[in-house]
Amino acid sequence: MFSQSDASLIHKALAGNNKAWLKLIKRYEQAIYNYGLRMTGNADDSMDLMQEVFLSVFRNLASYRGEGSFKSWLFRIAHFRCVEFYRRKRYHQDIDEGEEMIDDRACASQWTFEHTQSQELVAAMQALPLEQKAVIELKFFGQFTFEEIAQQLDVSANTIKSRLYSALGKMKTLLEVTDV
Amino acid sequence: MSDKENLFALWLEERLNPAQQQQFEQLLAQDDELAQRVATARQIKQSASEYRPQSVPPWQPGAVAHRQQRSQPWRGWLPLSFATSMLAIVMVLLQVEIQWHKQGVMISFAGQGTEQKIANEVAARLENFEQQQQQQLAQYVNELEKSQQQANMQLTNYLLSSSRTERREDFAELIKFVNEQRSDDQLYFARQLNQIQQQVYETTVPMSLEPKSVNN
Structure with missing residues (x-):
C-alpha cells in the first residue's frame, strides 16, 4: 500500500509535481532526521x-x-551521505577500517530525550565505529532484515551479522558503564 | 556462520520455528557469551522501542528542489536542448533540405528537393542536347543531299560525254568499215570486170587470129 503510494508520488514528482515531492519529503523527513540524530548525535x-x-x-x-x-x-x-559527512568531519581518519570516532560534541545533551534508556543507548552508539553504528541503527531502529541492510551497505549479510555481533559486544560494555 | 550465530540471527528477526526455539533456549542455558549477547540485544530492542522520534525543526522542504535548480541552472534548458537535438536527429533521418530561392523557401524531405533539382537539370540538358542533335542532323541531311546532287550531276555529265564520244567513234568506225567495204567491193567488181573482160577477150581472140592469117 505504502510502496504503491510512494511509487505514485515519485511518478508525479518526476513529472514536475512539486506537491508530490513535498508530500514525499514530509512522509520520510522525521525518519531521516531521527536517523541523523542517532548517527551523528547532534541536532x-x-x-x-x-x-x-x-x-x-x-x-x-x-x-x-x-x-x-x-x-x-x-x-x-x-x-x-552519512559516510560522506563523517569523511568531511574527520577526513584524517580512515573510517573504512573501523576507526572509532567518538565525537565529544556529539552528546545526547544537545537535544532532549524523554526516555533515559533511549538517551543512554544513543550516547553509547556514538562510541561505535560508523559501520557498526549503522548496523545497530538499521537493525534496531530501522527494523530492516539482514538482507536489506546488506543491500543498503553493499556488503554481504554475513558481514552485517559479524558487525552486529561486534557492536553488541561493545554496546554491552558501553551500556554497563552508562548504568554505573 | 555457526549454528549459534544463525540461531541468534533468526531469533533477532523473530523467525525461529518451535524446534529452533527449543534448541536456542538450550544454547542460551549453556553458552554465557550467547546469553550476554541476547541480553544486550534485548536491552537495545527495549530502548529502541521506547525511543520517541524527535520532531523535525521547522525548515523549508521546497528549498531542496529550488537549491538543486539553482545549482544546475542549465536544467531549465534541458527540454529545449533535448527538443533541439531530437529535431536535428529527425531532420537528418528524414533528409530534410531547406533551399532558399528568389521566390521563397523550399523545404523538402528524403532528398526529394535534390532529386527534383537534378531531374530539372537533366531534363533541361536533354532538351538542349536534343535540339543540338536535331540541328546537326538537319545540317547533315542538307550536306548529304547537296553532295548527292553533285555526284548525280557529275555522273550524268560523264555518261553524256562518254556516250557522245563513243557514238562518234562508233560512227567513224562504221564509216571506215563502210569505206573499206566499198573499197573491197570496188576491187572485187573490178576484178570481176577484168575477168569478164578477159573471158570476153579470150572468147573473142580466135576470131582475131584469123585476121592475122588473112594478112598473110
Whole structure:
C-alpha cells in the first residue's frame, strides 16, 4: 500500500509535481532526521544531513527503478551521505577500517530525550565505529532484515551479522558503564 | 556462520520455528557469551522501542528542489536542448533540405528537393542536347543531299560525254568499215570486170587470129 503510494508520488514528482515531492519529503523527513540524530548525535548535523539526503534523493529520483522499497533506497542514500559527512568531519581518519570516532560534541545533551534508556543507548552508539553504528541503527531502529541492510551497505549479510555481533559486544560494555 | 550465530540471527528477526526455539533456549542455558549477547540485544530492542522520534525543526522542504535548480541552472534548458537535438536527429533521418530561392523557401524531405533539382537539370540538358542533335542532323541531311546532287550531276555529265564520244567513234568506225567495204567491193567488181573482160577477150581472140592469117 505504502510502496504503491510512494511509487505514485515519485511518478508525479518526476513529472514536475512539486506537491508530490513535498508530500514525499514530509512522509520520510522525521525518519531521516531521527536517523541523523542517532548517527551523528547532534541536532544541527542531523538537520544538515537530512537536507543533503533529500537533495541527493531529488537528484537521483529518476534513477530509482522501484527495485525494493523506496524506504530501503532512501536509507541507502542516507547511509552514503552519512559516510560522506563523517569523511568531511574527520577526513584524517580512515573510517573504512573501523576507526572509532567518538565525537565529544556529539552528546545526547544537545537535544532532549524523554526516555533515559533511549538517551543512554544513543550516547553509547556514538562510541561505535560508523559501520557498526549503522548496523545497530538499521537493525534496531530501522527494523530492516539482514538482507536489506546488506543491500543498503553493499556488503554481504554475513558481514552485517559479524558487525552486529561486534557492536553488541561493545554496546554491552558501553551500556554497563552508562548504568554505573 | 555457526549454528549459534544463525540461531541468534533468526531469533533477532523473530523467525525461529518451535524446534529452533527449543534448541536456542538450550544454547542460551549453556553458552554465557550467547546469553550476554541476547541480553544486550534485548536491552537495545527495549530502548529502541521506547525511543520517541524527535520532531523535525521547522525548515523549508521546497528549498531542496529550488537549491538543486539553482545549482544546475542549465536544467531549465534541458527540454529545449533535448527538443533541439531530437529535431536535428529527425531532420537528418528524414533528409530534410531547406533551399532558399528568389521566390521563397523550399523545404523538402528524403532528398526529394535534390532529386527534383537534378531531374530539372537533366531534363533541361536533354532538351538542349536534343535540339543540338536535331540541328546537326538537319545540317547533315542538307550536306548529304547537296553532295548527292553533285555526284548525280557529275555522273550524268560523264555518261553524256562518254556516250557522245563513243557514238562518234562508233560512227567513224562504221564509216571506215563502210569505206573499206566499198573499197573491197570496188576491187572485187573490178576484178570481176577484168575477168569478164578477159573471158570476153579470150572468147573473142580466135576470131582475131584469123585476121592475122588473112594478112598473110
